[in-house]
Amino acid sequence: MIQASEEVGMADPTALQTAVAAAQVVQQVGMPEAQLALAQATIHIATAPKSGSVTAALFAAIGDVKAGRAGPVPSHLRDGHYQGAQKLGNAIGYRYPHDHPDGVLAQQYPPDELAGVDYYEPTGRGVERELSSRVPKLRRIVRGAR
Numbered sequence: 001m002i003q004a005s006e007e008v009g010m011a012d013p014t015a016l017q018t019a020v021a022a023a024q025v026v027q028q029v030g031m032p033e034a035q036l037a038l039a040q041a042t043i044h045i046a047t048a049p050k051s052g053s054v055t056a057a058l059f060a061a062i063g064d065v066k067a068g069r070a071g072p073v074p075s076h077l078r079d080g081h082y083q084g085a086q087k088l089g090n091a092i093g094y095r096y097p098h099d100h101p102d103g104v105l106a107q108q109y110p111p112d113e114l115a116g117v118d119y120y121e122p123t124g125r126g127v128e129r130e131l132s133s134r135v136p137k138l139r140r141i142v143r144g145a146r
Contacts, residue, residue, distance in 0.1 A: 003045050011051035011126030018044045049126030057119035071111030106144035
C-alpha cells in the first residue's frame, strides 16, 4: 500500500485500491489463496506509471505549516450553523460549488497568505497526463482568472 501511494501515486490511483483489496484478501481469506491477490497487486504496482507529485505536494504543504504559513480559514468557509456565527462573519458570502453548472467557481479556499500557492504539480505520466491540463484550468476558475 505504501508503494502504491508513494511511488505510483496519482499516475495510477487505482494501484492503491488494488493494494488495499489485496490486503483485505489476505485478512479475510488467508494464505495460500491470497497469493494470487498479492501477486496481482505486486504486478499492478510494479508496472504502473510512477509519480512522486503527491509526496512532493504533501511535504511542501507540511513545510509551510511548520514555517507558520498557515493562516485562519477564510471567514466565508467557516461554519455558520450556530447562533452568533453571522455576527462573527462566518459563512457570509459562501458560494456552493455544486450549484454551479461546472461544479467549480471563483472562491478563495486557502488562508490569505497561501492564496495562489500551488502544492500539487501533476506529471505527464499516466492519469496525471489528463490532470496536468485539468488542474491549471481549475486553478484559473477558482482564482477568478478563467
